[in-house]
Amino acid sequence: MADLKSGFNPLFLREEDLRQGIELLFYAYRDFTGRPDAILTELGFGRAHHRVVYFIGRNPGITVSQLLDILKVTKQSLSRVLSHLVAEGYVFSRTGTRDRRQRMLELTEKGLELERKLSENQRGRIARAYREAGAEAVEGYRKVLLGIIDEEERERVMERLVGD
Amino acid sequence: MADLKSGFNPLFLREEDLRQGIELLFYAYRDFTGRPDAILTELGFGRAHHRVVYFIGRNPGITVSQLLDILKVTKQSLSRVLSHLVAEGYVFSRTGTRDRRQRMLELTEKGLELERKLSENQRGRIARAYREAGAEAVEGYRKVLLGIIDEEERERVMERLVGD
DNA sequence: CATATATGTCAACATGGCTGACTTAAAATC
DNA sequence: GATTTTAAGTCAGCCATGTTGACATATATG
Numbered sequence: 337m338a339d340l341k342s343g344f345n346p347l348f349l350r351e352e353d354l355r356q357g358i359e360l361l362f363y364a365y366r367d368f369t370g371r372p373d374a375i376l377t378e379l380g381f382g383r384a385h386h387r388v389v390y391f392i393g394r395n396p397g398i399t400v401s402q403l404l405d406i407l408k409v410t411k412q413s414l415s416r417v418l419s420h421l422v423a424e425g426y427v428f429s430r431t432g433t434r435d436r437r438q439r440m441l442e443l444t445e446k447g448l449e450l451e452r453k454l455s456e457n458q459r460g461r462i463a464r465a466y467r468e469a470g471a472e473a474v475e476g477y478r479k480v481l482l483g484i485i486d487e488e489e490r491e492r493v494m495e496r497l498v499g500d
Numbered sequence: 501m502a503d504l505k506s507g508f509n510p511l512f513l514r515e516e517d518l519r520q521g522i523e524l525l526f527y528a529y530r531d532f533t534g535r536p537d538a539i540l541t542e543l544g545f546g547r548a549h550h551r552v553v554y555f556i557g558r559n560p561g562i563t564v565s566q567l568l569d570i571l572k573v574t575k576q577s578l579s580r581v582l583s584h585l586v587a588e589g590y591v592f593s594r595t596g597t598r599d600r601r602q603r604m605l606e607l608t609e610k611g612l613e614l615e616r617k618l619s620e621n622q623r624g625r626i627a628r629a630y631r632e633a634g635a636e637a638v639e640g641y642r643k644v645l646l647g648i649i650d651e652e653e654r655e656r657v658m659e660r661l662v663g664d
Numbered sequence: 665c666a667t668a669t670a671t672g673t674c675a676a677c678a679t680g681g682c683t684g685a686c687t688t689a690a691a692a693t694c
Numbered sequence: 695g696a697t698t699t700t701a702a703g704t705c706a707g708c709c710a711t712g713t714t715g716a717c718a719t720a721t722a723t724g
Contacts, residue, residue: 353630358554358623360642360657360661361528362551363649364645365525365529367648368648370650382709384710401669408530409713410714412674413711413712416711417711419673437670455522459515464647465647466513466517466521469640469643470643473640474521474640478520478521479633479637480630480637480638481524481525481641486534541713546679546712573682575701576684577681577682583703596701601690601691601702602701602702603702
């Protein structure tokens with residue numbers, strides 16, 4: 337607690353401070369995924385389905401290879417999950433307009449509903465944390481997380497983040 | 501990018517802002533675990549082994565149930581990983597002093613070495629991100645992540661975070 | 665026309681979650 | 695002191711989701 341309250345100089349990066357940073361990330365991620373995971377289990381889905389639904393919802397018309405690029409999994413892994421979602425009517429694909437080899441992925445009405453239900457909890461959690469922590473803290477959260485991302489990925493991630 | 505640079509008022513929590521918060525967490529976690537995962541694979545271990553080694557290293561003498569409480573997995577899941585680590589000489593256990601039913605877990609020399617190798621990368625990553633982001637940002641990172649953790653967990657987490 | 669690319673698919677394998685059932689040893693309680 | 699609860703371990707089986715490798719098809723591109 338001490339350091340969390342007192343403020344400290346991060347140029348003195350004690351191993352202790354770094355380990356707190358590691359652990360906070362672990363605990364936050366653990367709890368962040370907890371509830372959506374529970375909802376998904378009831379539907380016979382897993383976290384991988386959530387990620388796919390999330391990023392298609394966020395980027396309607398995204399292609400398979402773009403999705404692979406975000407998720408960093410093999411196409412075989414993605415395929416299993418994606419086929420499942422298509423089969424159950426959460427996702428559909430249209431042939432690419434520019435390039436007809438591509439599949440442009442979109443959520444169906446059912447998919448949109450699921451996406452909303454799943455991310456609702458996470459958005460609420462972030463909203464609460466943001467409100468409690470304040471504007472400056474939010475800016476810090478964003479800066480540090482961005483710094484944790486692989487250097488060669490940052491540009492790409494930042495481009496994707498500006499959805500509006 | 502715009503928002504990341506310009507600063508914004510998080511009391512206006514637009515869905516857009518919240519989704520950026522979600523995605524940053526996803527990308528950071530994805531890259532945070534990437535390299536250690538690769539090292540582990542070479543040794544025939546997985547991420548679960550990392551977590552166990554990490555938290556035993558951080559809390560020498562931790563009991564099995566305390567570890568379960570941190571990881572939030574079943575004892576059968578933990579058992580598989582833990583037995584493996586014990587069999588290969590990374591972890592050993594002593595009978596509890598207060599309560600002889602307990603097993604107090606510790607890293608062997610070999611375990612300490614592995615732990616160091618694995619967390620080195622993550623500590624370096626955090627250190628870099630902290631340095632680039634600055635002291636205030638670090639404080640914000642900590643505040644927001646703590647706010648993301650389940651409310652009923654926060655107390656316990658904070659107690660565990662003060663290792664020194 | 666030849667080659668490269670985007671996607672899909674089949675098969676096999678490993679990790680690591682889960683549930684459920686049951687055991688043992690020690691502590692705690694009545 | 696007998697009973698109950700707790701800490702830990704184990705066996706068996708199931709499922710989700712990651713991997714590699716091989717191969718097929720349609721379309722773009724040189």
